[in-house]
Every structure is written in structure tokens, then in C-alpha cells.
Amino acid sequence: KKRELILAIESSCDDTACAVMEGRKVLSNVVANQSVHAEYGGVVPELASRAHQAHIVPVVTKALKEAKVSKQDLEAIAFTSGPGLMGSLLVGTSFAKSLSMALGIPLIDVHHMRAHVLAHLIDGDDMRNPEFPFLCLTVSGGHTQIVRVDSPLELTVLGETIDDAAGEAFDKTAKLLGLPYPGGPEVDRRAQMGNPDFLAFSKPQIEGYNFSFSGLKTSVLYTLQAKQKEDPEFVQNHMDDICASVQKTIIEILLKKLVKVSRDTGISHIAIAGGVSANVGLRKALETTATEENWSLYLPPFEFTTDNAAMIGIAGYYLWKDGHSADLGISAKARVNL
Ligand code: KG4
Ligand code: ZN
Numbered sequence: 001k002k003r004e005l006i007l008a009i010e011s012s013c014d015d016t017a018c019a020v021m022e023g024r025k026v027l028s029n030v031v032a033n034q035s036v037h038a039e040y041g042g043v044v045p046e047l048a049s050r051a052h053q054a055h056i057v058p059v060v061t062k063a064l065k066e067a068k069v070s071k072q073d074l075e076a077i078a079f080t081s082g083p084g085l086m087g088s089l090l091v092g093t094s095f096a097k098s099l100s101m102a103l104g105i106p107l108i109d110v111h112h113m114r115a116h117v118l119a120h121l122i123d124g125d126d127m128r129n130p131e132f133p134f135l136c137l138t139v140s141g142g143h144t145q146i147v148r149v150d151s152p153l154e155l156t157v158l159g160e161t162i163d164d165a166a167g168e169a170f171d172k173t174a175k176l177l178g179l180p181y182p183g184g185p186e187v188d189r190r191a192q193m194g195n196p197d198f199l200a201f202s203k204p205q206i207e208g209y210n211f212s213f214s215g216l217k218t219s220v221l222y223t224l225q226a227k228q229k230e231d232p233e234f235v236q237n238h239m240d241d242i243c244a245s246v247q248k249t250i251i252e253i254l255l256k257k258l259v260k261v262s263r264d265t266g267i268s269h270i271a272i273a274g275g276v277s278a279n280v281g282l283r284k285a286l287e288t289t290a291t292e293e294n295w296s297l298y299l300p301p302f303e304f305t306t307d308n309a310a311m312i313g314i315a316g317y318y319l320w321k322d323g324h325s326a327d328l329g330i331s332a333k334a335r336v337n338l
Contacts, residue, residue, distance in 0.1 A: 005069055006076045006320065007099070008313035009060070011092030012084025012112045013142065014043045015306075016055035020067035020074075021313035024123035027067035029303060029310040032059050041181045042171075049087030056095050063309070074105055078316025081109035081326070082333035084142075089332035097328055106325035108316040113138060113338050114155055116273040117147050118318065119304040119311035130269045130298045137258050139282075140274030140307075141167035141182070144211050144254075146261050147338065152318035157338050158261055159209025166250060167276045169213035173220050173246045177235060187243045188279050194244030196281075199223060201249045209261050211253060220246060244281075251285045259293060271298040275306045 003022055010017040017031040032055040036047045064071065079096035082089055100107035117136040121129055130149075135158075138145045144161040164172065167184055174183020201219040204212040224242070227234040235242065262268060272286065283299060290297040304310060 002075065003073065004317070005074050006078055006108075006313050006316055007060070007063070007074050008078040008110075008309040008316055009056075009092045009096050010080045010112070010307060010309040010312045011052045011056070011088050012080045012082070013088060013307060014048045014051070015308075016052050016059050017307065017309035018060045018063035019309035019313045020063050020069050021310065021317060024121060024314060024317060026122060026124060026310045026313070027069065028063045029308055030059050030063040030066065031308055038181060041175060043085070045085045045087055048085055049091060052088055052091035056091055060095070071099075071103060074103060076106045076108055076316065076320045076325075077103075078108040078110050078312050078320070080112045080115070080312055081330065082112065082336040084112055084332075084334065086332060086334045089334065093330075093332040097330075101328060106320060107328065107330070108319050108324060109326040109330055110312045110315045110319065111336065111338060113143055113145065115311040115315040116140070117149060117155060117271070118152060118315040119273060119308075120271045120298055120300060121152060121318075122304060122310060122314050124301075126301050127304075128298055130271050130296070133267050134269035134271055134298070135258070135261060135265070135267050136271040136273055137254065138273045139166040139254065139276035141165060141171065143274065144213070145338075146209060146258060148265065148267065153322060155338055158265075159211065159257055161211040161213060162206070163212050163214035164217070166211070166213060166254060167274070169216055169250050170247075170276065172217045176217070176221055176224065177239065177242060184276060184279065187247055188281065190240045190243035191247040191281055194240030194242070196244040196248035198238065198241035199245040201245065203249060203253055209257055211257060213250070213253070216246070216249060216253075247279070247281050251279075251282050254282070255285055255289055259289060262293060262295065268293065268295050269298070270295045271300075273300070273305050277305045278302055
């Protein structure tokens, strides 16, 4: 019997990643981060694209080596076709196309946000796979969505942000506070030492299941400007308390909608994905809410929640099993619906 070996490539933003999967199991999962963006306070698309070009061959080589798999044994190539930064997506897309053509095996295009959700279906020692149907809250630097998953191929977006993503809310408020990029982890660290009830920020009033985070940034800015007028040292002296208060607000916005969707749909299997799911405060709040609402909560290992290629591999695996394959003329798409 042939081994179900799939090589997967992810290059949608600032991480160049490659994984080798055998069915639902991860044989290797390699990520090269890009440090070039830190000094600019955000991802610079042109620099990201160039760094992907420099990283892609070594990353793919390393993934094959760690998996102890030779290219000739691969059954399919999966890659992220969108959404993401165009120049970044094109590097992975052209590489995947060439490899699939050279090896004469199917090319599987994968939607980045579907992959974040389907990472929960990976078969691994420290993974608990959710039962269907489940809800996934995907919270990253670029996206905030609540997705209903009825099967590996049936995903429906029930709610999403109408402006900034949750990760952006962390990063932008951190920038206001003069903290280094990316601000999320730093706000998280400081929030653990601060008082979450120190300041109150206004929360969006939006009907239904959608989110909005752009107002929070403005609320933080105006609140701090007023406080700084009275005390020029205010931010410096209360950094941890401010971080804790901002973080609390973001978590409340996220959880309010997640609880609403769960109650309305009657779905109590709840999963979380994306970089912001590393947030300690969010994880604690989810655990408390899970007890109150009788949820089964699925918090996957960190390596499968931030951008990685194993998630592209698992999503590609289900598409491949379903007989899907992309035409070699396929191009990357910066914006594409789930
Ligand atoms: O999923 P991800 O690695 O990349 C994409 O955006 O696709 O998410 C990155 C985002 C950044 O906004 C970063 O600040 C945020 O996740 N993040 C966090 C934490 N770790 C990463 N936000 C809050 N608390 C954290 N511990
Ligand atoms: Zn992502």
C-alpha cells in the first residue's frame, strides 16, 4: 500500500513554512520566521517576499530531511493560494507548481483560513480532535472569524471582523504604548502583572456575530491622552495595568460573540486557532467560560495555531482524498472567501 505522503507549503505572510504529512500525521513541520520586519513595526510586504525567496529552498529541504522522505515518494503538493500578501503568496505558489510539475503529482490549493481551522484534525500525541459540528474562533494578526465546521470540507463563516483583526488590536494598542512589534506577546506578558479593572474602554455595539476592533484603538488613544494631560508619566507608571485593561476588553469582545453563537446554534464543541490563541488571559477566560457554558474546549499546541505548513497539509489531505486538484494555471489570490 502506498504511503499517503503530502508536502505542504505556506508563505502567505511573513513565515516561510514546509511540512511533510503522512495522512493526518505530521512527519515534519519547519518554519522560518522573518526578523527583518521588527525594526519597521510591522510586516513590510516587499521584504517579506524577498525573504520567502531566500528561505523556501532550505525550508523545503529541511522538511523532507526531517521526515526522512524523498521527493519521489510524495503523492501530492499542497500550498496556500490565499488569502495573504500577494508577493509572499506568489513565492509559495510558483514553488509548489514547479514541484508538482516536475514530479508529475497533483497540486492542491488550500485556503489559509480553512487550514487554520482544520489544524484541529491533525492526528498527534498532544492533539484532541473535536467532534463535528464544532465552532472555531480564529484570531490572528490578519483575521478574526467564528467558523462552523460540519465536516472537513464543510466550513461556514458565521461571524468575522468588519475592520481590524484581534491581533491587530493588540499590536496597534501596543504601538500606542510604545511597546515593540509584535505587541501581542508583550501586552500578554505585562497584563499578567497588571490590574484588568484599572481602566475601562468602550466596547463596540454591533448586532449579530461580527466583531469590530478599530474603535478600541481610538478609545485607548483618547483615554491615555486625557490621563497624560494630568500626569505626563501616566503611561510609563501604569504600563502593566493599561495592558491588562486593554487585554481584558479584547477578550470580552471575543467571548461575548463566541458565547452568543454557541448558544444560538447549540454547538458546544469549541476550538481556537491563530496567533492570539497563545494569549494566557484568553486561554484562562475560555476555560472559565467553558465550565460555565458546558463546552468541550480544544486548545491545540502552539506550533499548530500560529502560521505553519502542517495545517496546510491536513487541509490539503482532505481535499486530495476528495479528488480535488488544481490546474497548473492557478494563481494566488490576495483576497478570497472561505
Ligand atoms: O497567526 P499568527 O502567527 O499570524 C497571522 O497573523 O496569520 O498571528 C500573529 C498575531 C500578531 O498580531 C501577534 O501580536 C498575535 O498574533 N499574538 C498574540 C500573542 N502571541 C501572538 N496576541 C496576544 N497575546 C499573545 N500571547
Ligand atoms: Zn494565519
